[in-house]
Each structure stands twice: as C-alpha cells, then as structure tokens.
Amino acid sequence: MTLLSGFVSRCTLMVLLTTGVMLSPGGRVLSHGTSVPSQPRLAQAESPSDFGEALLGKWFSPSALGGEPLTFIFTEAGVLHFIVTLPRGRTVSQEFGYEVSNGSPNAVDLILPNGDRVATIAEITDSGILRFQIEGTQPGSPRPNDFDENVAEFERVSTSTELPARLVEANALDILIDISRAQRTHYLEFREFADSTEPLNSQPVPLETDDYRIEIETSQGSGHQVRITATAKREDLRSFTSGVFMVPNERGLEVSLVGICRSDEPQLTAPAMPIPPETSEGTVTCAPGSHLMER
Numbered sequence: 001m002t003l004l005s006g007f008v009s010r011c012t013l014m015v016l017l018t019t020g021v022m023l024s025p026g027g028r029v030l031s032h033g034t035s036v037p038s039q040p041r042l043a044q045a046e047s048p049s050d051f052g053e054a055l056l057g058k059w060f061s062p063s064a065l066g067g068e069p070l071t072f073i074f075t076e077a078g079v080l081h082f083i084v085t086l087p088r089g090r091t092v093s094q095e096f097g098y099e100v101s102n103g104s105p106n107a108v109d110l111i112l113p114n115g116d117r118v119a120t121i122a123e124i125t126d127s128g129i130l131r132f133q134i135e136g137t138q139p140g141s142p143r144p145n146d147f148d149e150n151v152a153e154f155e156r157v158s159t160s161t162e163l164p165a166r167l168v169e170a171n172a173l174d175i176l177i178d179i180s181r182a183q184r185t186h187y188l189e190f191r192e193f194a195d196s197t198e199p200l201n202s203q204p205v206p207l208e209t210d211d212y213r214i215e216i217e218t219s220q221g222s223g224h225q226v227r228i229t230a231t232a233k234r235e236d237l238r239s240f241t242s243g244v245f246m247v248p249n250e251r252g253l254e255v256s257l258v259g260i261c262r263s264d265e266p267q268l269t270a271p272a273m274p275i276p277p278e279t280s281e282g283t284v285t286c287a288p289g290s291h292l293m294e295r
Helices: 003-017 051-055 165-190
Strands: 030-032 057-065 068-074 079-085 091-101 106-111 117-124 129-132 152-158 212-218 225-232 240-248 254-263 290-292
Touching: 051 091, 051 117, 068 152, 091 165, 165 212, 165 225, 165 240, 165 254
Parallel strands: none
Antiparallel strands: 030 091, 057 068, 057 152, 068 079, 079 091, 091 106, 106 117, 117 129, 129 152, 212 225, 225 240, 240 254, 254 290
C-alpha cells in the first residue's frame, strides 16, 4: 500500500464510522462537508538554493488522487496538510511533518504521525509546476531516483500557509468529540468526570494552539456533567462547547449524553453550557447564539 492510498483508506473508514457525534476518528483527521473548487494557477519557479522556501504555500492538483483533486499546504513550521475530497463532497485533511534537502531532484521526507518517514522527491519546474512523487512511496522504502509516469503535478494557488478556517474548526470539533468520548468512558469506570485530560485514556492532543484553546470545567455542586470548550483565538473562527451529561433513561438507569454546540458566528468566547434534557430520550438545548452540531 502506498502512502497516498493508505491515507485515503483511513479517511474513507473515518467517514463510514462517523455516523453520530460520538463516533469520531482516533487521530488528527479533519472533516467538513465542502468540496474543493477548481483552483487558479500562480506560477513560481524555484531558485536552486531555496527549494524549501519556494515550496511554502498552497498547491492544487485536479487529478493527483486517481483522477480526483488533491491540495497540499506547506507551512514554515515544517507541517504539510494533505487535503482531499471524498465521496459526497466531504473534505478531509491529514497533517504530516516534512523536511527538504536541495538536489536534483530535491529530496523530501514526509514524517507520519507515528514518526515513520517516507522518502520521496519533488521539484518546481521553470513554468512553476510542482512535481511531487507520491505513488510508489511508503515508509522504509528507498527514495526514488527519478519521477515516474504517475508523478503528481500541482499548480500554486497562493503563498498562504494557513489551513482554511473550515478545516481548523473541524479539527477543533474532532478534539472535542474525542475528549467527550473519553469523559464518558472515564465516568463509567470511576463514576466521576475528569477535570483534565491527564486521567483520560485518549490520544494526547494540544490544548493550546495558535487557533484554539481547549479547557475542561467540571460542574460546581454536581458530578453529573462536565463542560469542554474550544475557544477560538482567531477572529475568523467559531467557538465550541461540549456538554457531557449523566441523565436517566426510560427505565430510570443513568446513561451518558453529549451535546456539542458551535457559535453561529465567529466568536472569541465559547458558548454557554448547553442544557441537558430531563431524560435520555430528549435533546440537548444549546445556548442562544449557538446551535447543536450533527454529523
């Protein structure tokens, strides 16, 4: 299995599993129901000594993914965002690290989330086309010596290295889903919610980034609910609040219920705590100015 086909398989599995707000990917997969539009070209050739700098920005190929579109965003921090469109128009992104070395062709190492490295090659032609060898690469395989007939070709869209707001928001939502799920599991085992992520048996996530701040607030006077917030730090992003509640079902047994609310407009404060229903058959009510997220 190549690097690219493996990534797409994981994304496809995520979409099949994500049928409700509590079913989410275990990794840093992002999702949003928006298709990738046709992109304009801004040509920029590389100088022999600054391939890494010339690579920065957003690149688009209409057919690199078996005839389907693929977008790369290379950042100054050594992060590469793979952005693809899956069936039904859902856009997903996976974050990799990357390192480059000048050469002919230039050497590129993709660093997977588990630390494995994929050795490949790339170049920017005189006409500003990025040629990037994806097919046939996988962790542990030797670096290709040359491009083959399946080399992916990308056109530069812009020099911006920011991930689109819709995908940044989707990442924050996925983090809230993962923490909320872990809180439910923690309560079932210890009969209380955790006031931090440390006791939770979940994949570590950054609680403070340039885009969001994640916080956990246990309920004062009641151990039956916990609030988890993702507060935007950029003015173009919306904020989120997740409420995890223990409520009775129709037989009077205590069950967990989750409601995640997103602010209707970009906002630098998280929505107020949602209101749980009296029983598990009811619906969580979001505070004014926010609405319930559904997957």
